[in-house]
Amino acid sequence: xxxxxxxxxxxxxxxxxxxxxxxxxxxxxxxxxxxxxxxxxxxxxxxxxxxxxxxxxxxxxxxxxxxxxxxxxxxxxxxxxxxxxxxxxxxxxxxxxxxxxxxxxxxxxxxxxxxxx
Amino acid sequence: xxxxxxxxxxxxxxxxxxxxxxxxxxxxxxxxxxxxxxxxxxxxxxxxxxxxxxxxxxxxxxxxxxxxxxxxxxxxxxxxxxxxxxxxxxxxxxxxxxxxxxxxxxxxxxxxx
Numbered sequence: 766x767x768x769x770x771x772x773x774x775x776x777x778x779x780x781x782x783x784x785x786x787x788x789x790x791x792x793x794x795x796x797x798x799x800x801x802x803x804x805x806x807x808x809x810x811x812x813x814x815x816x817x818x819x820x821x822x823x824x825x826x827x828x829x830x831x832x833x834x835x836x837x838x839x840x841x842x843x844x845x846x847x848x849x850x851x852x853x854x855x856x857x858x859x860x861x862x863x864x865x866x867x868x869x870x871x872x873x874x875x876x877x878x879x880x881x882x
Numbered sequence: 883x884x885x886x887x888x889x890x891x892x893x894x895x896x897x898x899x900x901x902x903x904x905x906x907x908x909x910x911x912x913x914x915x916x917x918x919x920x921x922x923x924x925x926x927x928x929x930x931x932x933x934x935x936x937x938x939x940x941x942x943x944x945x946x947x948x949x950x951x952x953x954x955x956x957x958x959x960x961x962x963x964x965x966x967x968x969x970x971x972x973x974x975x976x977x978x979x980x981x982x983x984x985x986x987x988x989x990x991x992x993x994x995x
Contacts, residue, residue: 769924798981810925810972810986817981856924862980867938869915870984872924 767792769859771873778847779881785832786842786876788857795819798860799833799840800870805853813855816840844878852880885909886987888973893992895960895967903958903990905973911985912978914956918942919970919989928971931956932978960992968994
């Protein structure tokens with residue numbers, strides 16, 4: 766079974782600086798998807814970025830980018846020019862593309878990101 | 883406005899009572915999901931449905947039931963058999979298929995009186 770591990774329960778960063786959140790996962794599959802979701806205090810789960818395992822190029826979305834290391838099974842999220850609105854819980858998630866997985870998301874425990882003004 | 887709505891935002895349950903959480907989407911998505919979130923943990927899948935009139939159990943289905951009579955709606959009932967129902971419940975939907983992204987509603991907080 767697949768597992769997702771986020772080893773940093775909490776991280777803090779000064780506003781306008783860069784922070785990297787870590788995620789590792791375990792799988793025997795070669796094709797899958799990885800996601801970063803953000804959960805602000807409102808608790809709505811918001812998609813930040815997604816990565817397809819068969820694509821070597823790292824995904825980027827404005828100030829958010831990932832460092833996807835497939836062999837190392839590592840999927841870190843870099844937030845550049847941190848803003849106060851980035852303060853939230855960040856969750857890493859894995860999804861198989863196999864039909865018998867029912868495409869469910871496997872979640873890490875989350876990292877709380879604090880932005881210092 | 884396209885999106886996923888969940889109601890109520892807060893729900894209180896008495897001992898022995900069944901309660902139903904609503905989830906509606908107007909995104910024309912075939913697949914819908916129910917997740918449970920406990921403090922300090924990631925989400926866990928309760929039930930999912932890939933098509934109308936069909937649904938399957940997830941990892942923690944015991945004490946819960948669902949129906950999928952309409953494409954837009956996927957209500958979750960927390961039965962009296964669920965002994966520890968206090969949690970945050972999130973509904974999600976997606977297009978059908980392996981490569982589609984799930985999008986989430988705002989959630990319902992369930993508390994036991």
